[in-house]
Amino acid sequence: MKIEVLEKDETNLRLVIKEADVPLMNALRRIALAEVPTMAIDEVVMIENSSILQDEIIAHRLGLTPLKTDLDSYNLPEECECKSEFGCNLCRVTLTMDAESNDGTRTVYSGELVSENPEIIPVSDKVPIIKLVKGQKLKLEAYARLGKGQNHAKWQPVSVCAYKYYPKITVPSKPCKDCTKCVDICPKNVYTIKENKVEVKDLLACNLCMDCVEACPQNPPAIKVEWEKNAFIMNIESTGSLSPERIIQEATKILDNQLKEFKKQLKAEAK
Numbered sequence: 001m002k003i004e005v006l007e008k009d010e011t012n013l014r015l016v017i018k019e020a021d022v023p024l025m026n027a028l029r030r031i032a033l034a035e036v037p038t039m040a041i042d043e044v045v046m047i048e049n050s051s052i053l054q055d056e057i058i059a060h061r062l063g064l065t066p067l068k069t070d071l072d073s074y075n076l077p078e079e080c081e082c083k084s085e086f087g088c089n090l091c092r093v094t095l096t097m098d099a100e101s102n103d104g105t106r107t108v109y110s111g112e113l114v115s116e117n118p119e120i121i122p123v124s125d126k127v128p129i130i131k132l133v134k135g136q137k138l139k140l141e142a143y144a145r146l147g148k149g150q151n152h153a154k155w156q157p158v159s160v161c162a163y164k165y166y167p168k169i170t171v172p173s174k175p176c177k178d179c180t181k182c183v184d185i186c187p188k189n190v191y192t193i194k195e196n197k198v199e200v201k202d203l204l205a206c207n208l209c210m211d212c213v214e215a216c217p218q219n220p221p222a223i224k225v226e227w228e229k230n231a232f233i234m235n236i237e238s239t240g241s242l243s244p245e246r247i248i249q250e251a252t253k254i255l256d257n258q259l260k261e262f263k264k265q266l267k268a269e270a271k
């Protein structure tokens with residue numbers, strides 16, 4: 001297998017993966033979406049809420065606010081040694097909010113959540129939680145826990161985790177006379193015209209929609225779009241709770257553990 005990094009920043013990772021197959025790519029994609037744990041607010045104790053929103057709606061909004069996650073210091077509640085319904089400081093983080101509007105209307109943002117652990121804070125402090133008018137108050141205590149996307153989307157570490165086949169395009173060998181239909185129709189601007197000839201400008205942008213092939217007036221079409229069987233372009237966009245490379249590393253670790261467990265059970269059964 002060969003992996004090449006195309007793009008990388010704090011929340012995005014784009015990879016070219018060669019000599020892999022669909023089952024592996026799909027397993028990693030699904031694990032990244034549903035099984036890599038991340039931190040999210042799971043329980044809210046409302047102390048005072050005189051706003052116009054019900055407690056449940058505020059709790060829901062807080063739950064969907066992405067939190068920075070520390071996978072090395074915290075346990076999943078079901079795996080924690082405390083075995084407590086309430087959790088301990090290894091499986092739970094307490095955040096508080098005490099917001100009030102003294103004059104006029106104001107928006108309360110996620111940045112007003114105060115965490116007991118300065119590492120576990122909202123990814124962005126600009127997520128609007130609620131609007132308060134003069135005299136309204138919101139005071140609460142929230143408990144964040146690790147969880148998995150398969151139980152609730154708030155625990156999904158990625159907003160996008162997808163792959164596509166690596167495109168393979170054969171452009172017409174001879175210049176086409178007065179026809180730029182394939183170039184004009186491409187929604188991803190893959191082609192360009194150089195000296196009357198169609199050229200591929202941005203191969204990786206191609207999403208194999210085949211519009212260019214259908215637009216070609218020649219029969220058979222002069223342009224050919226195919227894909228490499230064992231090469232993929234993978235896109236991972238993190239919510240900001242974990243780095244995208246950490247998410248994919250965790251996914252491979254989880255897959256590895258599942259296979260080890262399978263092997264162990266198989267051995268025990270076969271005895």
Ligand SMILES: [Zn+2]
Pocket residue numbers: 077080081082083084087088089090091092
């Ligand atoms: Zn615990």
